[in-house]
Amino acid sequence: MSAPRRLVAVITAGLLAVSLTACATSERDAGGAAGGTMVFGAAGAPKNFDPIFNDDGESFRPARQMYDTLITYKAGTTELEPGLATSWTSTPDGKQWTFALRPGVKFHDGTDFNAAAVCANFDRWFTMKGAAAQSQMIYYGDVFEGFAKNEGDASGSPVYKNCQARDANTAVLNLNKFKGAFPAAFGLTSLSISSPTALKQYNADAVTQSGDSFTYPAYANEHPTGTGPFRFESFDKANGTITLARNDQYWGEKAKLDKLIFKIIPDENARKQELAAGTIDGYDLPSPADYGTLKDAGNQVLVRKPFSLLYVGINPKNNPALKDLRVRQAIAYAINRDALVKTKMPEGTQVATQFMPDTVAGYAPDVTTYPYDPNKAKQLLAQAGQQNLTLNFYYPTEVTRPYMPNPADLFAAMSADLAAVGIKINPVARPWNGGYKDDVQKAGKQDLHMLGWTGDYNDAGNFVGTFFGRPKAEFGQNDPAMYAELAKADSIPDPAGHTAAYQQANRDIMAKFLPAVPILTTGPAVVVKGNIQGLVPSPLTDERFLTVSKGEQQ
Template sequence: MLHSRVTRTRRLALIGLAGALALSACASERDQGSGSDANTLVFGAAGAPKNFDPVFNDDGESFRPMRQMYETLVAYKPGSADLEPGLATEWEPSADGKTWTFKLREGVKFHDGTDFNAEAVCFNFDRWHNMPGEAAQSQMIYYGDVFEGFAENKGDATGDPVYKSCEAKDEHTAVLHLNKAKGAFPDAFGLTSLSMSSPDALKKHNADEVTQSGDSFSYPAYANEHPTGTGPYKFESYDKSAKTITLTRNEDYWGEKARLEKIVFRVIEDENTRKQDMISGQIDGYDLPNPADYQALRDAGAQVMVRPVFNILYLGINQANTPELKDVRVRKAIEYAINKEQLAKNQLPEGAEARDQFVPEETDGYTDEVEKHEYDVEEAKRLLKEAGAEDLTLKFYVPTEVSRPYMPNPVDIAGAVSDDLKAAGIDVEMVQRPWNGGFKDDVQKAGKHDIHLLGWTGDYGDAGNFVGTFFGREKAEFGFNDREVFKALSDADSKVDDEEQKQAYEKAAVTISEYVPAVPLTSSPPAIVVGGDIQGLVPSPLTDERFAPVHKGES
């Protein structure tokens, strides 16, 4: 039996499919030049990948090439957050949700020619669970969040982890045993971080030898030179001097082979340069074009594919450094002070909407019963006065050198938020830090900020992927330790029944809205742009685009 939660993310599937069909129809009418031959796709990447071992990554620029090389047990249907078979053709939980049985595809091989089977599945899960060293564990962001720790917990992980053991019942049946039920499953089994790697390649190339020096990490040969999955494309090279990643078609792929012979990801940090290279035909596509450039790109013959909305931009609040922020009246005042409607209208792409909670409207767990703090400057001032915080000054950390689906222009957005806060009597000291050059470490690890700008694009159609990821345990980013919030989310995450989980997340959403650990701001429809001759690309609300069906010219 193929077990898949039915959620309101069906709406995303319909929107995505309709958009893909419309864009495919338009593509033949356009004549966008290409910077590559008919058998190669050149895609402009906004940044360099961290490495190519899925479990050590958590950012889109790293995931994009890996999604072409690796596969997961379950997959997300193109253009949606719904599930479909991946390397497993069927999956079934036990009644208590503590055992998952996977029926695996037959005839699948890794890129090194070794067999994909139940032993390989168990090897991967055991590898993650038994990962040695705090340095390596600290880099396993997604695994740590989903499985709540390791065999030997390091850092802030406490209690029993979710994973217990894995059994290869026969060559094509893997049985996963858990210490406790996890409501995020089966959806979370499709995370790119949980992709299957070749056990032989992992062992041969010392995959677990991650070392740390200060704030820097070094990764072994597997992650940098020998990534080995089962996907339709294989790793050929990463030329750091030329800033290019080259993948070649896997001629032994188990399914329908990729249409193109090669994919080249060319790292182009500057957004305007990506646009100009797209218009001049030097690249075939890039992600997250500036909304102000949509028309110029279309006029040049490109297809601007706007994805369904499945993200959230928020103003994070760190309660650890400034005593006033421990007072919920102050946190509510901050939310009352921000004009979210104007922010969405003036600073975000067309179609952006103000948000009053962290769960997207299309996902089970969203509820109209949350406590709302709509724009009201006078109420913000009143609460600040009542809390004795009229002279409040906050360090506002803002990322630079980055464009995210939920946050195309961080500095401009932060400027608008700062103006609103100042109008309510809150002084703001803006601290700008490069995204990969200090911001994430300062905010998410060191907690140096008072408030910060950040967001999230959903990885799968489950409320816990949003609120659980943010507020499910104590984090430096938010600096609070409220057991009521943690318990509400833990209770929701433990529900196996779909309706019970939906109700539990709705209850948790209300608790979060009353506590205000952060301020939900907006959600935006991000875009991906490709040449007029590109066919077969389906925009994903999860930014989970797969390039195997992509080709050039007529279908």
Template sequence: MLHKRVASLRRIALIGLAGALAVSMSACASQRGSGQGGGDTLVFGAAGAPKNFDPIFNDDGESFRPIRQMYETLIQYKPGTAELEPALATSWTPSADAKTWTFTIRQGVKFHDGTPLDAAAVCFNFDRWYNMKGAAAQSQMIYYGDVFEGFAKNEGDTNGSPLYKSCEAKDDHTAVLNLNKAKGALPDAFGLTSLSISSPAALKQYNADTVTQSGDSFSYSAYATDHPTGTGPYKFGGYDKSNNTITLVRNEDYWGTKAKTAKLIFKIIGDENARKQELAAGTIDGYDFPSPADYNSLKSAGDQVLIRPAFNILYLGINQKNNPKLTDVRVRQAIEYAINKSQLVKNKLPEGAYPQDQFLPKNVPGHTDAVAKFDYDPNKAKQLLADAGASDLSLNFYVPTEVTRPYMPNPVDLAAAITDDLKAVGIKVNVVQEPWNGGYKDDVQKTGKQDLHLLGWTGDYADAGNFIGTFFGRPKGEFGFNDPQIFTALSTADAQTTADAKKSAYEAASVLISQYVPAVPLASPPPAIVVGKNVHGLVPSPLTDERFNTVSKG
């Protein structure tokens, strides 16, 4: 998810670990997965701090992980899949033109503050999002902007015409959503964590819409920081920044399967090796995105390495803004010919990864064998560079550090292999390393300082628009190109309301994109999540959409 692109990572010191690791290996093994607080508390090692706890103002995985346990959406993704199933809505029905959606709201559900969920509460949330005021607040509503395209009054970077028209509560349990046009991403996008339903009473009590900006920093309301109020199986118990822990407590009034642990603690540990050591020491019960190099040692120690289906794309971005030679498609083709994707997958990515020739995973409709292919051919790359007068090509290659992403387990190692391939065809490469949250994202996605960059995406739902529409649906600073033919093809595909028409339209768009080469698709690797041997019931999700209420210890 962009969410998943801009995940917040913070490096912290691991206090007292040396003493814990001084015990014998057998003692460590006996402690593995015991966690802090015994069998009624689950402790999970988080890679970074959350931005806040208001779903609508978030777009990163580290914020979404605790939010998913506290909130629910109208529709959710069936555990372990990208398929849809009922959540706060027991059914959803589109009109013939797909411009009206009727939701039957689940009865007997209460928010954590005791107020009831009803159709009016659902409409309150949709109206809140649509009427959000201020450039600062709108700029933080990344997913809403992508799906609903505009606000009642656009005050920030969003300049589209709003998809949303109105929401009517026909009765307590019937909410009717009216749109200005059909949207192909629906109904799948209704399951986005950003579109979780909050308590209207709590939103009003804690001035939830107050967002202020100072430079690149944002401040949020008490609702977002201290009083998040959803309907989920866990309630907010506090965020202790002094010891980097987020505590959630079981919602005893939950309408569905009640949480199997009384407490769920997310312990923020910014270093991946430190997370592994804490699992060995028994101070956490699991963590996300273990290094593929550690899979065997973790399994040997008795831990469970749960592999998610590959539902992502790793790519080499090409920014055409700074170097005129990159505007020549032959140069961009040469860059793709130069990279040995098969070797990259074999040497640098986990088992189950596969090379990519397009920007959609194989299991997303719109993936097609008809795309233009530029298989590894360094001689062809050299010839194209010569034909384009670019044999002296010199590029600034931006690479992130202090980050582990589902599609990018070790960006520095991946970048080194790519750099060697590019140098082998005569391209001069200046590697610029920047911390993920220390300049990289802004330099690459906003200011566009780079010529090349390493990035990727994990899908939020099984719709091609969530991949190629997000990347190439409009001009973006990350790629620095403007091709109306591609934009039109993606807009046309997004407007299709039948599965067959949408699949065909996205296949056509995929072919156009492959011919234009706005970036180089590299691979789709399957990420893992690891838990101790005594942890049961965690279902790995291709969307990284794991729910912890089904998880027990013992």
């Protein structure tokens, strides 16, 4: 159980009710924008507000409004553009990156953003102490692979070497080896730049663990301090609302809204009802079946380009039968992915043949595939002597994700497919941020589970490297050959060689290792009322609200 946390309570219940339904105007010097408050329906609660300790979209959504990264992504695309760095260069071997930083930028606490602050953040991540804290730094582990001193399950050799503040506006990052993720990974929300003063003042690194639960410090819960266009005002857990206020000292174009409220509504149907009632102005992940109805009611359904993947993970740790490749192949043949795509997902969704969309360099068109074939699945189970196999299949509740708009429906369909080939399924439902992710990703309690990924940047390593580049409790087995193959692909600076190596890795993952079953790739939608302008749907689900304005509802 998490320790009690002192939450900032800035808005009273009466004021909240007004803010959720009304659009106030204000007199301000922000380019003549209309101001007001937008309320957006979020599909789940954030874990906390310190980006380095997060790896899910519902935590990243508010963080992206409060923080900036060195490099960012052009709205609506995966293309890179300047963020806190106006330009960046690397040495030919990719081991040194030099960033020219924006002058005059301030953190929300009034302190200066400069090269020393950049280095303080990278050094903080590298020298993070404690197994609990390191275990929560999922993206850091995937990108930088190791710490100054690895603790707990961390075991990789660090990519990061050091950071030098050449002058106030020049930061130089030195790496121990080339990493194919860069420069794109410098735009990861997890690698957002925090105020070093606030990090120290609010004891930002004090993550503790009790059993499978984690408790985060005051910085992560009450005092997130970045340079972004919105600043943190409050998180009212009782009402499930996160309130952000415009940062009038923002270095770039000022946000057009006075306030931005994220209202946590895990149930998709409830989000739809609140939009119709006018208590929210938009929400993420509408049901594909509702697109037409939402449009007919005067709303805008903004469909993202496909960049998300759903998979069924396989964990042999608790059930030795799953170590047999034939059993894993049987599971793949048993699932009717075509039916899932046609009946449960929006138009444009595709059956996944491997663990990345076909738009990513490294996608291999000639991998081993597992078309729906229940008879083949039964034959493989018989050959493996597993005709009476029983599996604990975990699925999440209280959440909608881009790659699984209704987890319960998808689980029901896939578990029925598995049962039809003779696999008995024990369903285990757990709340997304109330046990599911920790059970699956930290403790590895499951035999099978549903999970997925929305790509952060356009590189194969962000998909297969993130999933299978190192040992993880989620997949419950050690495959040194697979890790070595992915590491080799990631280490090749030549773009053509880089792509070819990842294509071969994809072939081997699907034919030799099969640590999971790729299910589908999709591009989910976001819906907003007709009077909301300026929200650009992102294939990375990296929507920024500083460009959003709210007019009169027709």
